[in-house]
Amino acid sequence: xxxxxxxxxxxxxxxxxxxxxxxxxxxxxxxxxxxxxxxxxxxxxxxxxxxxxxxxxxxxxxxxxxxxxxxxxxxxxxxxxxxxxxxxxxxxxxxxxxxxxxxxxxxxxxxxxxxxxxxxxxxxxxxxxxxxxxxxxxxxxxxxxxxxxxxxxxxxxxxxxxxxxxxxxxxxxxxxxxxxxxxxxxxxxxxxxxxxxxxxxxxxxxxxxxxxxxxxxxxxxxxxxxxxxxxxxxxxxxxxxxxxxxxxxxxxxxxxxxxxxxxxxxxxxxxxxxxxxxxxxxxxxxxxxxxxxxxxxxxxxxxxxxxxxxxxxxxxxxxxxxxxxxxxxxxxxxxxxxxxxxxxxxxxxxxxxxxxxxxxxxxxxxxxxxxxxxxxxxxxxxxxxxxxxxxxxxxxxxxxxxxxxxxxxxxxxxxxxxxxxxxxxxxxxxxxxxxxxxxxxxxxxxxxxxxxxxxxxxxxxxxxxxxxxxx
Ligand code: HEM
Numbered sequence: 001x002x003x004x005x006x007x008x009x010x011x012x013x014x015x016x017x018x019x020x021x022x023x024x025x026x027x028x029x030x031x032x033x034x035x036x037x038x039x040x041x042x043x044x045x046x047x048x049x050x051x052x053x054x055x056x057x058x059x060x061x062x063x064x065x066x067x068x069x070x071x072x073x074x075x076x077x078x079x080x081x082x083x084x085x086x087x088x089x090x091x092x093x094x095x096x097x098x099x100x101x102x103x104x105x106x107x108x109x110x111x112x113x114x115x116x117x118x119x120x121x122x123x124x125x126x127x128x129x130x131x132x133x134x135x136x137x138x139x140x141x142x143x144x145x146x147x148x149x150x151x152x153x154x155x156x157x158x159x160x161x162x163x164x165x166x167x168x169x170x171x172x173x174x175x176x177x178x179x180x181x182x183x184x185x186x187x188x189x190x191x192x193x194x195x196x197x198x199x200x201x202x203x204x205x206x207x208x209x210x211x212x213x214x215x216x217x218x219x220x221x222x223x224x225x226x227x228x229x230x231x232x233x234x235x236x237x238x239x240x241x242x243x244x245x246x247x248x249x250x251x252x253x254x255x256x257x258x259x260x261x262x263x264x265x266x267x268x269x270x271x272x273x274x275x276x277x278x279x280x281x282x283x284x285x286x287x288x289x290x291x292x293x294x295x296x297x298x299x300x301x302x303x304x305x306x307x308x309x310x311x312x313x314x315x316x317x318x319x320x321x322x323x324x325x326x327x328x329x330x331x332x333x334x335x336x337x338x339x340x341x342x343x344x345x346x347x348x349x350x351x352x353x354x355x356x357x358x359x360x361x362x363x364x365x366x367x368x369x370x371x372x373x374x375x376x377x378x379x380x381x382x383x384x385x386x387x388x389x390x391x392x393x394x395x396x397x398x399x400x401x402x403x404x405x406x407x408x409x410x411x412x413x414x415x416x417x418x419x420x421x422x423x424x425x426x427x428x429x430x431x432x433x434x435x436x437x438x439x440x441x442x443x444x445x446x447x448x449x450x451x452x453x454x455x456x457x458x459x460x461x462x463x464x465x466x467x468x469x470x471x
Contacts, residue, residue, distance in 0.1 A: 037209025270296025
């Protein structure tokens with residue numbers, strides 16, 4: 001077992017690199033490693049044990065359009081009543097198996113979001129706005145959900161990794177890898193193919209994170225040993241993996257139709273910062289008489305881009321503004337080991353001074369800019385998703401995670417564009433004569449051109465959308 005940084009005086013080792021070869025039932029489900037990256041250690045448990053049949057049956061009948069084409073409980077506005085009538089407060093006190101706890105977390109969070117947001121979905125379908133959600137989560141859902149969340153150390157609300165996306169897939173063919181065509185969903189709100197596409201593309205991207213985690217840890221390790229050749233090799237590997245991940249992301253356009261997104265998006269809204277639906281948060285009956293507030297499900301809780309930001313030391317240069325505050329807050333909505341890894345990358349990159357280390361070598365700096373360009377590629381495409389799937393089609397000003405539509409994503413895209421401009425200028429000033437007429441010079445030229453063009457479009461977009469959403 002490879003123990004990176006064991007001998008490095010400069011940075012601490014990432015402990016979970018060497019996690020147990022025979023995990024115990026109490027070993028967390030999400031542990032970052034070059035074996036599974038940011039995916040769970042094993043494929044998610046799809047079916048709950050018999051004692052949870054009442055919950056399983058409700059979730060099977062819930063989906064707007066069921067697998068047999070008939071309307072489900074949510075389509076008829078009958079889910080909430082069915083929960084109150086059919087679901088007892090089931091005990092989870094004796095359960096310690098982390099995989100079963102994660103499956104229960106997924107299923108109770110699906111039930112919670114359906115229960116709270118059912119009226120908003122009905123209102124949105126008929127009137128085009130959301131109205132009030134249910135303001136109390138009944139004890140049948142709230143009590144076990146709180147207990148499960150305590151055991152897995154999560155917030156008791158639907159989350160990107162631990163419920164909606166990364167713990168919600170099955171492989172059609174168990175012996176095949178998790179490419180998009182080989183996966184299907186365990187739970188869904190709408191039953192539309194576009195919902196499978198939306199979630200499936202996230203999973204299919206995260207499938208490539210074992211290489212990503214390996215590249216990051218090895219790059220940090222080689223910087224710690226001041227092995228320039230190895231460092232450049234590993235940095236190049238991260239750039240290549242990001243190209244693959246961005247390539248999968250591009251398939252979103254084909255697999256999830258922009259016109260369908262708002263039809264299932266209502267159910268992934270949060271109960272924080274969504275004033276039209278939950279002006280005072282939600283009371284968790286039998287748990288807390290004070291209302292709770294949690295952000296909704298969002299890809300912002302994925303760990304790939306935060307790791308790139310941290311490795312490139314972009315995070316510390318983010319402007320001190322309410323947008324960056326939201327970015328920090330999002331980081332608390334993910335599995336604890338994802339959070340630890342993301343923080344570890346931040347601390348190690350900062351202790352080693354990765355940015356400065358890259359400035360000292362023409363190849364390292366070129367690769368640093370190439371990685372910035374991949375983060376730009378991700379955030380630019382992502383901004384286009386936001387425009388095409390959301391902004392074009394609704395006047396509602398908040399994203400599912402509660403961030404403001406017109407300004408939040410551009411805040412981070414702007415930081416990356418600026419970093420490309422700055423670092424390219426340094427590269428040309430410092431190493432211009434060395435680079436002259438090489439393939440790397442052409443690469444940097446095209447990266448600069450793209451960044452400049454995108455900045456112009458971004459500024460125009462933000463001015464227009466600030467007016468539209470009054471932000
Ligand atoms: C149709 C596709 C998508 C749409 C409409 C969309 C929409 C959004 C929106 C509106 C936000 C703002 C945060 C919030 O929820 O309040 C966000 C954040 C984010 N999403 Fe997505 N998203 C899509 C696909 C993806 C995919 C496939 C990923 C891959 C992991 C992803 C990763 C992220 C990340 C990393 C952020 C934080 C952005 C940043 O740091 O600049 N999203 N998304």
